[in-house]
Amino acid sequence: MTLHQTGPAAPRPDSSTTPPLSPETADLLAELGGYLVPDPPALSLPPRAFASGELYELEREKVFGRSWLLVAHTDQLAAPGAYVALTVAGEPVVITRGDDGALHAMSPICRHRMMPVVEPGTGRTDRFTCPYHLWRYGLDGRLIGATFMRRNEAFDPAGCRLPQFAVEEWHGFVFVNLDPAAEALAPHLxxxxxxxxxxxxxxxxxxxxxxxxxxxxxxxxxxxxxxxxxxxxxxxxxxxxxxxxxxxxxxxxxxxxxxxxxxxxxxxxxxxxxxxxxxxxxxxxxxxxxxxxxxxxxxxxxxxxxxxxxxxxxxxxxxxxxxxxxxxxxxxxxxxxxxxxxxxxxxxxxxxxxxxxxxxxxxxxxxxxxxxxxxxxxxxxxxxxxxxxxxxxxxxxxxxxxxx
Ligand code: FES
Ligand SMILES: [Fe+2]
Incomplete structure (x- = not known):
C-alpha cells in the first residue's frame, strides 16, 4: 500500500535568504564536487566534512529537507492511533496511523507557542494534547480543541493544523519527506x-x-x-x-x-x-x-x-x-x-x-x-x-x- 500526504503542507524553506558560504565551506564543496567526475578519486571525505557546522546546515536544507527518509517499519504503526516520534536533523517529526488507516506525518510543534506535543518515542493515542496550555490535536494534526481562545477573534481554529509532511509506505517500510513538493518515492526505488x-x-x-x-x-x-x-x-x-x-x-x-x-x-x-x-x-x-x-x-x-x-x-x-x-x-x-x-x-x-x-x-x-x-x-x-x-x-x- 502506498499513501501520499496531500493535506496542508509544511512550507518549503526559502534558500534565497541563506547567507553566503564562508570560503572554507566553499572550498569543501569544491572538494566534494571532485566526486562528480566519471572516474572519481578513491579518497575519503575531507575531515572538515564531519565537523563543519556550516556544512551541516547545508545538509539540513539540501539533503534532509528534500529526501525520502526511512524512519520505521509498518508493523510499528499497525494499529489505529499508533505513532512514531523522532528527530531528523534537528526537526521533530511524528508519524501516526489514523482511525481510517491512513498514515500522517507532521511537525509536532504546537501552533500556539512551540511546545512539542509529543516527545521522541513510540506509543498509541487517540489525540495529542500539548502539555503547555492543553491545546488538542487529532491524529491528522487538525486542532480539535484550544482552551480559552474564543475571545481572540483573529484566531481561526478550523485553519489550525500541524504542518504536514509527505509520507509513503514501500513494501512495509515507512518513508517521510519534509519537502511538500516531493516527488513520489516508488519510482526512485x-x-x-x-x-x-x-x-x-x-x-x-x-x-x-x-x-x-x-x-x-x-x-x-x-x-x-x-x-x-x-x-x-x-x-x-x-x-x-x-x-x-x-x-x-x-x-x-x-x-x-x-x-x-x-x-x-x-x-x-x-x-x-x-x-x-x-x-x-x-x-x-x-x-x-x-x-x-x-x-x-x-x-x-x-x-x-x-x-x-x-x-x-x-x-x-x-x-x-x-x-x-x-x-x-x-x-x-x-x-x-x-x-x-x-x-x-x-x-x-x-x-x-x-x-x-x-x-x-x-x-x-x-x-x-x-x-x-x-x-x-x-x-x-x-x-x-x-x-x-x-x-x-x-x-x-x-x-x-x-x-x-
Ligand atoms: S504551546 Fe501548546 S498549548 Fe501553548
Ligand atoms: Fe559494522
Missing part, C-alpha cells in the same frame, strides 16, 4: 524492487527492533554501512565468520537513490520458507537508499537500518529485523518473546561494535593532523555515497530530482 521480489517483503513481519544514539556525525555511520571491509576490524567474532572483510564487493550504483552491493557468504543459506535463487542463497544483498536507509537481505532475514542525524555529532540509528510471517505464526507468546530477545540482544552486540569504533573516529575529526585517506578496492560503494552526497549538496533549487 524501482531499480531495487525487482531485486527484492524473492524475499517477499510484504509477507515479512518485524521480529525485533532498536533505536540507539551514537555520538558521531551521520556520515561516519552511513559510510561505514556502505562497506564490508571493516568487518575484519570491528566484527571479528560476530560477522567475520559469515561475511569476511576480505571478500570482494559486487556493486551496482546506476541511480542516485538506491544502490546495491553483494557480499558472498562463506556458506550458502538454506532457506525453507522462501524460494531464493542460487545467487541469493550465496550472497548478502545490501541495498542503500540515499541518504540514510539500508536494507540487508540475508537468506530468510532482512535487516533495515536508518542513520538519522540528531545534530552535527549525534546520530540516531533506528532499525529492525524482518522474518517471514510463516516463521512466527505458530509460535506462542513466550516463544515470540524469546525470539525477539535473541534478535535484539544479538543486534545490540553488533551495533555496539560499530558504535564503539565510530565514536572513536568521531573523536579524530577535529584533529589538525587528520587528513583524507586512500580507499581500498574493497569499499567501492563508499565513493558512490560521496557522489550522491555531492550531487545533493551541489544541486540548484530547480534541479531535484529530474535534472540529476
Amino acid at each position: 524501482a531499480r531495487i524492487e525487482s531485486d527484492l521480489v524473492n524475499y517477499r517483503l510484504d509477507d515479512m513481519v518485524l521480529a525485533g527492533e532498536w533505536a540507539e544514539e551514537w555520538h558521531c556525525n551521520w556520515k561516519i555511520a552511513v559510510e561505514n554501512a556502505h562497506e564490508n571491509y571493516h568487518v575484519m576490524g570491528f566484527h571479528p567474532e560476530t560477522l567475520e565468520p559469515s561475511t569476511p572483510g576480505r571478500s570482494d564487493t559486487d556493486l551496482r550504483d546506476d541511480t542516485p537513490w538506491a544502490l546495491r552491493f553483494r557480499i558472498p557468504f562463506t556458506e550458502p543459506q538454506q532457506p525453507s520458507l522462501l524460494s531464493l535463487t542460487e545467487d541469493e542463497k550465496a550472497h548478502l544483498y545490501d541495498f542503500f537508499v540515499f541518504p540514510t536507509g539500508s536494507l540487508a537481505a540475508a537468506g530468510e532475514a532482512v535487516i533495515w537500518l536508518s542513520m538519522l542525524p540528531l545534530s552535527l555529532d549525534r546520530t540516531q540509528v533506528r532499525g529492525g529485523m524482518l522474518v517471514p510471517a510463516a516463521r512466527v505464526k505458530d509460535l506462542g507468546e513466550a516463544e515470540r518473546k524469546e525470539m525477539r530477545q535473541g534478535i535484539e540482544s544479538y543486534s545490540a552486540m553488533v551495533n555496539a561494535e560499530d558504535r564503539r569504533g565510530l565514536e572513536a573516529v568521531q573523536r579524530s575529526v577535529g584533529s589538525r593532523f587528520a587528513a583524507r585517506g586512500h580507499l581500498s578496492p574493497k569499499e567501492p560503494a563508499v565513493v558512490s555515497f560521496y557522489r550522491n552526497l555531492a550531487r545533493a549538496l551541489l544541486r540548484g533549487d530547480d534541479e531535484w530530482p529530474g535534472a540529476l
Whole structure:
C-alpha cells in the first residue's frame, strides 16, 4: 500500500535568504564536487566534512529537507492511533496511523507557542494534547480543541493544523519527506524492487527492533554501512565468520537513490520458507537508499537500518529485523518473546561494535593532523555515497530530482 500526504503542507524553506558560504565551506564543496567526475578519486571525505557546522546546515536544507527518509517499519504503526516520534536533523517529526488507516506525518510543534506535543518515542493515542496550555490535536494534526481562545477573534481554529509532511509506505517500510513538493518515492526505488521480489517483503513481519544514539556525525555511520571491509576490524567474532572483510564487493550504483552491493557468504543459506535463487542463497544483498536507509537481505532475514542525524555529532540509528510471517505464526507468546530477545540482544552486540569504533573516529575529526585517506578496492560503494552526497549538496533549487 502506498499513501501520499496531500493535506496542508509544511512550507518549503526559502534558500534565497541563506547567507553566503564562508570560503572554507566553499572550498569543501569544491572538494566534494571532485566526486562528480566519471572516474572519481578513491579518497575519503575531507575531515572538515564531519565537523563543519556550516556544512551541516547545508545538509539540513539540501539533503534532509528534500529526501525520502526511512524512519520505521509498518508493523510499528499497525494499529489505529499508533505513532512514531523522532528527530531528523534537528526537526521533530511524528508519524501516526489514523482511525481510517491512513498514515500522517507532521511537525509536532504546537501552533500556539512551540511546545512539542509529543516527545521522541513510540506509543498509541487517540489525540495529542500539548502539555503547555492543553491545546488538542487529532491524529491528522487538525486542532480539535484550544482552551480559552474564543475571545481572540483573529484566531481561526478550523485553519489550525500541524504542518504536514509527505509520507509513503514501500513494501512495509515507512518513508517521510519534509519537502511538500516531493516527488513520489516508488519510482526512485524501482531499480531495487525487482531485486527484492524473492524475499517477499510484504509477507515479512518485524521480529525485533532498536533505536540507539551514537555520538558521531551521520556520515561516519552511513559510510561505514556502505562497506564490508571493516568487518575484519570491528566484527571479528560476530560477522567475520559469515561475511569476511576480505571478500570482494559486487556493486551496482546506476541511480542516485538506491544502490546495491553483494557480499558472498562463506556458506550458502538454506532457506525453507522462501524460494531464493542460487545467487541469493550465496550472497548478502545490501541495498542503500540515499541518504540514510539500508536494507540487508540475508537468506530468510532482512535487516533495515536508518542513520538519522540528531545534530552535527549525534546520530540516531533506528532499525529492525524482518522474518517471514510463516516463521512466527505458530509460535506462542513466550516463544515470540524469546525470539525477539535473541534478535535484539544479538543486534545490540553488533551495533555496539560499530558504535564503539565510530565514536572513536568521531573523536579524530577535529584533529589538525587528520587528513583524507586512500580507499581500498574493497569499499567501492563508499565513493558512490560521496557522489550522491555531492550531487545533493551541489544541486540548484530547480534541479531535484529530474535534472540529476
Ligand atoms: S504551546 Fe501548546 S498549548 Fe501553548
Ligand atoms: Fe559494522
